[in-house]
Amino acid sequence: DTMAATKASKEQKYDRQLRLWGDHGQETLENAHVCLINATATGTEILKNLVLPGTQMWRCVSDDAAGEDENIRAQAATELLQELNSDVSGNFVEESPDKLLDNDPEFFHRFTIVIGVQLPESTCLRLGSVLWSAAVPFLVCKTYGLIGYMRLVVQEHTVIESHPDNALEDLRLDQPFAEFKNHIQSYDLDSMDKKDHSHTPWIIVVAKYLEKWLSEHNGQPPKNYNEKEAFRQCIREGILKNENGVPEDEENFEEAIKNVNTALNPTKVPSAVEDLFNSVQCNDITSQTLSFWVMLRAVKEFVLNEGNGSLPVRGTIPDMIADSQKFINLQNVYRQKAMQDAATVSKHVECLLQSFGKFIPNCGYLCWCLGKNASFLRVVRCRSLAEEYSVDSVNKDEITSCMDNPDSEMVFYLMLRAVDRFYQQHSRYPGVYNYQVEDDINKLKLCVNNLLQEYSLNVNIKDDYIHEFCRYGAAEPHTVAAFLGGSAAQEAIKIISHQFVPFSNTFIYNAMSQTSATLQL
């Protein structure tokens, strides 16, 4: 059966990345349409890093202004890229983006993401405007000498599966739900034999000692360092002692003591999620509202009602010293509560959509996924290029505060804007030929001053940087192109898969110092 064989071999080939974004993430890659403009070194590197993981449908558009060789390079690159991954099929569009914008701007509407490489400012802004109106994400990339630049332009990008590196556990020790309370009651530490006592999960141990503390302290949990120390001491005193009064080796109690600090963290809705609850999209549900916001509103309803101010229970617990049965039973208490909460959220979703006669397919599963990730939901919003470039809305504060340090990566952003200006004036970039370098330094300096004046930016750009950008001569060195190629491809994959969180909204890489910065412009 060739379909099954193909599926199996794809699973083998993509195994290492499926472990990062799962089969459902892989599916989004295989269904995405990607548009890459300009198959330069940077462009082909980006595309290679998308084709290798399985992006199947892509089109490569070439910029006429770069000359016929560029066109042909795009086509040759396309052929090589197709050979790279036998599962994919891409093709080449021999038309400049400017012409497409003139004659067929809707060409760009069908794409999941458009990636523009080494675009001159005018083309970039035109394209940005079309894509903004069509709500198509736009990733701008540029390699200029030893500087890499990326700008993400997307109105609103929602992320349920953000996969945070260091997430706090959701244990509800400060407000145990009924089933958890019952489960804790089923334990009597004082009457247990040594084996059971030493293999009781630390969560139960902390819960038991917390109950005792609360009854002795007017219902107030340990709050400051001294109280927490006293609480840890209570637990320590609970360690069984042998006939000589020497404490036994009870690793589970040591775990309990070690985890007191985080275990006592109050359960609350993170402020980032509260902000999402308060946003317009969440509160004004219409028939056009995206699923993400409908589900978020359902979560909000849950929080206000059945959740008693808390998010749905996440349902996972960390591994800990315990015998199998005690651990599995405890884990099931959390799991079942999570499933119950997810079902309740799902009912809220149904209610919200009822009046529109709509429904979300696979809603139960999606709500369970949402419940698991409720504390880490993220929404990324980037300003339009028009706003960034307008004199009225330029982000002066960000620029001037970064430039308090004249060597901050912000200086490279300003220099890139200045060379764009140079290009507009002289129809070429500074310092491309050796004989131009010296004279272009002054010409570029004029562009810099012109830029700063136009935007009323009271910053100082060192002459060294102006000299350096003439030295670059608009070179596109391969190692810098490759760094940007990897970075941009992964950001594109984040946009396509809605997993992991994209940057917002400007990224600058400095290969001279191997440093980088993310700026809000």
Next chain:
Amino acid sequence: MADADEPEKKRRRVVELTEKMVVDGGDGHNCEWEGRWNHVKKFLERSGPFTHPDFEPSTESLQFMLDTCKILVIGAGGLGCELLKDLALSGFHNIHVVDMDTIDVSNLNRQFLFRGKDVGRPKADVAADFINSRIPGCCVIPHFKKIQDLDETFYRQFHIIVCGLDSVVARRWMNGMLLSLLVYDDGVLDPGSIIPLIDGGTEGFKGNARVILPGMTACIDCTLELYPPQVNFPMCTIASMPRLPEHCIEYARMLLWPKEKPFGDGVVLDGDDPEHIQWVYQRSLERAAEFNITGVTYRLTQGVVKRIIPAVASTNAVIAAACATEVFKIASSAFIPLNNYMVFNDVDGLYTYTFEAERKENCSACSQVPLDMHFSPTSKLQEVLDYLTESASLQMKSPAITATVEGKNKTLYLQSVASIEQRTRPNLSKTLKELGLADRQELAVADVTTPQTMLFRLCFTS
């Protein structure tokens, strides 16, 4: 829509340009075309405000890079493929590559020099073939070997060495090899004997790139704490109280397989054999069912048995690019190299952190003085062995300990040769005093983590 008929003229030009990008055999000298190295030349032939103090613009640097500069790439996997490509396209045309592995299907999502038809062939060979046939003038020489199979004379010929390894042990060995090549004249380090080592590592969406100047800057062992040892599950959990699906899989792998020998006597579990994994998977399911544990899948089973680390093309591309940039900087003096460690993470946005890792005064590899170790004369040799393997700063794998006792060189314990292991095993339960060791005496320790023997000074505590 623009992809209609191609005019014949255009088609011929595409073929021409594709041939420029994909050329059979290149012999070096007549394959340059106009403007080929423009991007590179700007950095070699022009002065600038941020160049290295030693830099002088010259048209000869390019020729040096193309004709003379010899680079060694260690590893032809995720990082290695990217490194070879980046270096070749940056003007380095004399490259050697070492890799002991063959190509697997699961490599193909990122190791782009390989195709489905190459599965089973040596990575070094296929990588070299690909680069040599696509990049005119570039000569990559492959070595299908372990790094330990090559000696001083081999490594000494290179100007710069770049590592794209997936093992801390191998990194430490390479580190030790380059330290052993250092020449000291009257206690002063001869800079000509320094071979810069650029080291890259990746794991999922995280990576790092560092520059090591052996004898001058922090070496791998100086920062061994940055590579914490792999944590294994405790045996009692695996054997009698599993809680996670991983525990069930380890049970099948570590306890059932040796007992049941399902594919015959002496047949070692091969993580690459689907039949073996299937067996472990079935047994793990049974174990999990006994304890009501959910979550055992084929994918998890394979991941645990093979200790799989997730990997994508993008992270490897980024880290290899950073490393290749450093190779260029050092070879050309065009810029000051990274000083000396960069960390990268693109889980949430893109994050880099660059810092100067410091040399450790008593580094086990590069500090050149015997390390003190403190034990009571009544301590058993086993305690010394445990210290060598468990200490965070040493992390040895199977150290062999020798010492001079009563004028003769005596092997105290050696694990890697069965007959010697058996003979010296009783020494482990003897005390240091019983073994005839004296205060302040030197112990010599050999281990896979270093090509040179390490010297320790035994300091008796009362």
